[in-house]
Structures are given as structure tokens and as C-alpha cells.
Amino acid sequence: MSEQQSLWQFMVQQSDKLLDQTIAHIGLTCISLVIAVAIGLPLGIWIAERKRAAWVVLGIAGVLQTIPSIALLGFMIPLLGIGALPAIAALFLYALLPVIRNTYTGITGVDPAVTESAVAMGMNKWQILLSVQLPLAMPVILAGIRTATVINVGVATLAAYIAAGGLGEFIFGGIALNNTNMILAGAIPAALLAILLDFLLSLFQKARLKRMRKVAVILPVLLLLLSSFYIIPYTQEKILAGFTPEFMGRQDGYLGLKSKYRLNIPTVVISDAVMYKAAFEQKLDVISGYSTDGRLKAYDLVTLEDDKTIFPPYYAAPLVRQDVLAKYPQLKPTLELLSDLINDSVMTELNYRVDYEKQLPEKVALDFMMAKGLYKKPQSGASEGIIRLGSKIFAEQYILINIYKMLIEGNTNLKVVTRTGLGGTKICFDALTNNEIDMYPEYTGTGLLVILKPDKKTLDPIISDRNKVFDFVQKRFSDQYQLSWLKPIGFNNAYALMMRRAQAQSLSIKTISDLKSYLSNENHQH
């Protein structure tokens, strides 16, 4: 009950944002749908009389449909950049197949005796299309539009990854922040929206055949009206920031920037998968990156000094189930072979090789092990047990678990299975506490702020001290979750604001305070 109340409270508290996101969501869905209908309907009509063209067109649309949505969005970025345009383009491509296919099926399904009699009575092609074929095909066409709508409401949540807004901002922010209310505040309206739009269209579909002529007029008008809700938020600002959904919701992120630095910067929400590239391509000027990210090097970005220390330390360390450590005492010393071995610049370099040079994490891990003289062949003796390694979905974690795999298999008789790509913190942590994995690499700051979430009084005295934070999470995780933090690996993958080196230099921005004063000067001039 209290969960529900707090969800409600969350939604009330965030009602402005929620409304914006819902409107953006409806807008994205409807604009892409209108374009899909505007192009798919004539195309479906055109191929209805051309068998070979039908085969080709339906084939291409079918292939587009099989591309995973996040990949399709990714393909759009080099072509169309970030923001509403690529999101609408991707959604349009998804909506295309159901619209074309159902138009084609609907029109070819019209009783040939009816079309023949229409011809025989002296109707011309257009008259037959408009008063016979389209009205009779309309229920099937509408079914296609319904399918496309439901698909688009779902896929539109992913638009939040490329700064196009929508309810995905809450959903992905919530997943990243381990905030169930935030996830639900995005997911429930998205689900309701899908049901509502589907229901509205089903009313049209059930309308008697005779009313189809009216439906053919009302529907486009309605869709255009809904589309007009969406005012593309992508304005050309002098300095534009792109922050991940996670960063947007964090005290040690956007909220801290606002309260401690009083930084007021035009912001869009974007996935970290495309954020660095967007900064490099000058689509964004300030981004919220990680200080060890390989792309920092690849795209020649610099981090701005956190002169008021709002970003807590994020030292990486293995987070392991205590029952596993007790069962296999040889595990702990093996894992701690890596302690203090990787500093920031080493990690950035390793990440760079995976993220930018596209080397396999396995190979990068192996090269590192070789260079440090840590590599041993997997032991050949009978297996004493299996250790399940998990990782979040980015290169650094892939590299680390590959290193751990080699360490464990080279130094003990334990076998390793890896479960990579467990999304964000929440998914990894839940997998660990539910005994689905035995360990994964976690960051001290994440453990403190995302999982433990202590109150301000507890937080303030420890937040900027790496040892205090480590001791705090180690004690609390042991007490609350029976999980152990082993010794940190050495590097600090903290949040940082980043800019292109050239731009930062030309504007003489070195610290976040510099950025703040540059922005307030700009504002005064306007």
C-alpha cells in the first residue's frame, strides 16, 4: 500500500515532467504513424496490382521490422543525428510493414466479383479505389494501423536514448537509479497509452462498413491533431548538454549540478551509447560521461574539474556473495590479485581498445593478463564448483569479468560461467541478491547512492572521501545483504562533465564553475 502511495506521490510531484513526457510520447507515436500511413497506404495500394513489386516491397519492409529497435535507432544517428528526427524516422520504419502489408492484404482481399461489377458499371480507377476498394479494405487496413500504433508506443520509449524525450526518460532513469516508482511512472502511462490508442482505433474498426467513408476522413484528422501536440524540443542552443536518464535523476548528477553549482543549462536526455559520438559531432557540447571511458580518448574530450566535489568516488571492486566466499576460500585471494593494479589511465586505455578499436573484450583482457604476467592456463583438474560472473552492459565490465574469469580458472579448480549484459545496476544487483549470479564488479559510489541511499546527514561527512565511502558500503552490504566488497581494483570511474577539448580551450573552461560562469555571462548578454 505504501508503495502505491509513494508511486502516486512521485507522479504528483513529477506531474510537469510526466505531462511533458506523455505529450512527447503521443507526439512521437502519432507523427511517425501519420508518415507511415501517408507512405505505406499508397505503397500498399500500388503493390496490390503488382505481384513482383509486392514481393520486393513486403520483403524490404519485413527486413526493416526484424532490426532490433535499439540498433535501428543507432543506425539513424550517423544519418540524422540525435533528437526527434531520427526517433521519428526509426518509428516510421517500424510502423511501415503493418501498414503496407494490411493495405495490400485488404485490397487484394476485396471480392473480385464486386470490383468487376464496379468496372462493368463504368466506374474509373479512382472511383473504384475510393468508393469500393478502400472502404472494403478499411477494417483490415485499420487492423494494421492498430498493430503499428501499439508497436510504436512501445518502441517510442527507446526514443529517450537519443534525446527525443517520451516516457522512456522515466523508465530508463528508473532502471538506472533502482527507482521502482520512477520506472512505473513511465511504464504505466506508456502501457495505458497503448491500450487507449488501441481501443480508440478498435472503435473505428468496428464501425459498420457503411461508416467507413466517414472513418476515412476522421482518422487522418485525429492523427494530425495528436501529432500537433509534439513541438520538437530540439532548439539550437549555444551550449547544449546531453545527460543520461540515470544522471538526470541523481543527487550526485544533474540535481547536484543544479543545487551546488546553480548550473542552468539547456538539457536533453540521451543514452550513453550515443552521447560521446554526439558530443564529438558537435550535436552536444556538454555530456555526463565516465572518467575512464575509452571514448574520452577516441573523441578527444576533456573532463571538467569537479571543484565543488559533487561527484562521489566510484572505485570499482568485486561485489561477491558471502556464502560463495565461505564455500570456496581460495576465491577471495584470487580475486584480490587484481587489487590496485589498474589505474584510471590504464582502464581508459583498455576501454578505448574495446569501444573504439573494436577489439574483443576477451582479447583485451588476455593481453592485459599477459603484460602483467598474471596469465595461467586453466587448471585441468576436476571442477570443484562453478562461479557465475555477471556484468553490466558496457565495455569496462566485460573486460573486468574476462580478467576475473582467467584469474579464477588459472589459479583455482573452479569453473566460470559468465552472464554478460545484465543491463544496469538494478538488474545486476537483483540477480546477485536472488542468487542468480555470484559476483559482479560494482562501484563504491553506486553502492552508496543507488543501492543504500542513506539520508543526507549520513552522506555529507563521507561523500567526498574514498576510504570512508568504501568502509561504509562494505559494512552496510555485509549487514543488510550478506555481500562482500573485496579490495578495489584501483581506478575511479566517477561521473564527470566533459566537453570537446577544442571548445573547452577556446572558451577557457576547465572546471564546472567555469562552465557555470560562462553560461550566466551568456544569459546576461541576451
Next chain:
Amino acid sequence: MIIANNISKDFNGIQAVKDVCFQVNEGQTLVLLGTSGCGKTTTLKMLNRLIQPSSGSVHINGEDIFSLKPEILRRSIGYVSQNNGLFPHYTVAENIAIVPKLTGWDKNKISQRSHDLLKQLKLPAGEYAGKYPDELSGGQKQRVALARALAADPPVLLMDEPFGALDPITRAGVRKEFLELPELKSKTIVLVTHDVQEAFELGDQICLMDQGKIIQTGTPKDLIFRPASDFVRNFLSHQRLQLELSSLKFEDIWHRLPDAPSGLEADLNSIQSLWEGMELLSEKKQEKLLVGHADNSAVKEITIQTIQSVYLEMKRNP
């Protein structure tokens, strides 16, 4: 009047129709008769250019049909198909209004016209005008299809197996109504059927077709009594007696029938066939009936026996 001159059609090298010629005079009905695949439907559809002939010419009321835009041509030719082809999303009234609307009639005229047609076809407008095709029986649908074909009062009517989808009892009933419909009396009609009985009942002229060619063209009497070949004879052999009796009218044997006292009310008309006379005799379970002459007041008396003996005499001594 329709004149078809040497029309042929091949589909990818296969000759479906070969050098077909015929002429249908105004107000007459020509039946294209044959088994399925004989080319009769293809021939019919070439008349309103639903199918483009490979060669040959067609004139309707003196006009070359290829000199007109196909849409314009078709609006002046009524068309009824086997599967009625009614628009399922249009009411009965809207279906009937299609061609008048295309040719630009005003609303009142259209509604008056569909009202009249429905009344003639025993589908009172008050009850049926607002119904949709799927609310009608098969026979009713076919009557609406006919009304639709007649709506703009075209001089020519093409009918492709118009009763083909109906069960035998409904078919006989609807056919009878068609025969009695005053609208149809003045139309020049080409009708396709595979039903010999139907051809004899409806056709002024019959074209018997086989493998894309016309085997014989003539009146029903010509075909049954003067078959051009064994094919024609065999084609008609199954119902020979019935066909012969259907093709003979009382006026053909008028002088051989015994007189009845004049001035009595006749049960039948001299232009009706011997078959119809026999049917009425058995239907009414009467010994005898009276036949009145169509042009004067003479009345003759018929019984099963007189018909039988006159018929046999006719056969022996035509």
C-alpha cells in the same frame, strides 16, 4: 442492336474465342449457350470491354464500341453477373443509384427510379431500400442486381449466368419474374447460360458454342428441329421432349386444335408453349383448358391427349 463481327480472343496463345459473329436485334434476347470453358463468358465480356478482343469489331446501336472511352461505354450497358457483385457496404438504394449517379442524375430522379424498379421487382422500397445485401436472400440479391443494371435505363443488357448461383426452385421463380418484367421487354439482351432449359425459355435466338466457336445460331425451334450437326443434336438430347414442347407455341399448331365456343375466358395465350400448357394442366388438375388467340377472339380447347396427338402428328408431318 448489337453486331459482333469476327471477334476473337487469345490468352497467351490459347484461342478462347474464334471468329464469333452474331447480331441481336433491338428488343431481342440472344442466349450464348455452351458447357463451361466454351468461351461464352469471354464473348459476353468483350461486348462491354471487360475483356479486350484480340481482333474483330463490335457495334452497339451503330456505334463502334472502341471509339468510346470504356467507362462511358459501360454506363450505357447494364451488366448482371452470376455472383451479383453488389457492393456490400452500400444499401440496396445506394447500389441501385450507382450508375445514375455516375451519369449525373439528380437526387429526386434517382430515388423515384429506384422506388419504381424495386416495386416492379416486388421488393417494396419502404422495406428494402435501406437494407444491406447481406440482409437479403439469394433471390432478392439477384433481383437487386438486376434493378441496378436497369437503373439508368440502358438500351442493352448483358447477363452472365444471372441465375447460376440460385437453387433450382428460386431460379425458376426469379426467371419467371424476369420474363414478365415489362422493363426487359424493350431491352436488347445477351445472356450467358449453360442451362438448356433456361436458354429455350429466355432466348429469341440461341448461339450454341463449343471450344470458342459458334456451332449453330438460331431460334429454339431451329435448334431442336433442325440441328446443324450431331453435336447440336447430342447437346439437346437429354431433355428433347421437354425442349420440343417448349419451343412449340400454340399458334404454331393453331389450325390443328379443336375449336371451343368463342367468348369464354381463356386460361392460356396462343404465344405460350405446349410445355406451359401441359404444366398448367397438371398443376390445375383439370381435364381441359382453353387457349385464346393473341390477335383475335378465337378460343381453342386443349387436353393432354390433344397436345400429345397434335405433337406426334407435327413430328410425322411437319
